[in-house]
Amino acid sequence: MENKRRLFLKCACATAVGAVGSTKLIAAQSGTKTDDTEVEVNYALIHDETKCIGCEVCVDACRETNNVPEGVSRLEIVKTGPFGEYPNQYFSFSRKSCQQCDETPCVNVCPTGAAYKDPKTGIVSVDSWKCVGCMYCIAACPYQIRFINPVTKAADKCDFCKETRLKERKSPACVDACPTKALVFGNLKDPDSEIVKVLKTTPNYRSKTDLGTRPKLFRIAAKNGEIKL
């Protein structure tokens, strides 16, 4: 009996040490992984809210290009307002779509690896075959932009038109469709690209950076129209 108890304790300790060790190992691995993915291309997007007129042409272009079914959407323009007195009234517009985080909560929680960050382009995408529809990524995304595609039954979201327009070496559909040139798409690693020039010279902000997501959807703020404390 004494022997058994000793063995039991030994075994329990070994399991505990093993569990702690494996988590350390995983942490070490993921640490080295981010160093390896130093790539030449890291796509990002700017939404210039001072230029946006809320026409939603981008929303339609996205739906058409990426075959997004009715009832769900990869891209929305959120309208607030109106502000000011007639006749000088105005709205403000904010883009609601995947922020293409560098530190991805969705990829971290996906149990099968269906949510992944493409190492060549830095684009966060979904492998709809691998996705089982547990909806963990939908809950984990602080921007709440993921949805279940009613046709594929897999999680879906904006992937900068990776499977459609980027393959034809064109800009994403929303960027091309915008009549006021409020969207700038480009490679953050290319110092001569328009996006890098704009970001270096124009004050901009990103959403919910305090959560450590390091989003790559940059926003240029329009006038506020209201005071929020």
Place this chain on the structure above:
Amino acid sequence: MNPFHFDSLVWHWPIAIYLFLAGISAGAICFAVLLKHFKLGKNAYKSSFVQAACLLAPLAVFAGLGILVLDLTKPFDFWKILVFYNPTSIMSVGVAVLMIYQVALFSWLACLFKEPISNWCDHRWPLIDRIFNLLDKHEPTITGSLVMLALSLGAYTGFLLSALTTFPMLNNPVLPMLFLVSGISSGAAGTLLGGLLLKGNPDSKEVHFIHHIEIPIILFELVLLFTFFIGLIISGGQSQVAAFTALGEGFWGWIFWAGIIVIGLTLPLAFNLFMTASSKRKLSYVAITASCSLLGVLLLRNFILYTGQMTVA
């Protein structure tokens, strides 16, 4: 706001039931192990309460997994979770723990029921004898692993939710501890209730033993709940908003104060203390206490899941 339908809601009640069942399974098997090692010894399998725990643990885990699979948008693709693993995903790690837990669970059950099964087999199949000998030799190892795995499973139910940075109330370091402890208390309640259904004696030493452990567990659960919400409130920002939304007026406020605090924790604690003082255990007392406890834990899972998803960071 409708308590069951709001914009930020992603996971519905099936997930709460799954978390509840996984917790019961982990808790019940912990009590079966404790009863065997500290009270009953070799004849543990004859006790109705141990039998109830041994039935409850596998059934609850199967039912929970079944609910989880049916809740997927692609239920027939569930095997992909078992084939593809992501070490950074709590769900993936949890599935691995669940699989190993089931192996340890059935090995331990085989060790426990070795005598009746061997007698029934009557040495007709040499392979079964060999398996039993092997399991018997490694019983301490199996028991140790099973307890560790059960505790991991109980904590996993909390980690699954606390990994969600979106929701400040769920993204809380106390949550895994709270779910582990409430899971153990639901396992105790399930074991007692099941044991009574299997015609166990409500004044037996098993019941005394479980009740003695239950009192400190309930007190600890109250402390954890207090820490959970005070922690949220003093964090400020959206965490504070989340705590006040959850505890304030409305449907879920009632569930918390009346369902969880009064029925789920205070009543069982009072009954347990009363029964310890009077040292007489009647069937109705034990059954009512256990039912209150079980209901409280089920409500707690639903309350945390729903109110947790109400406030976004």
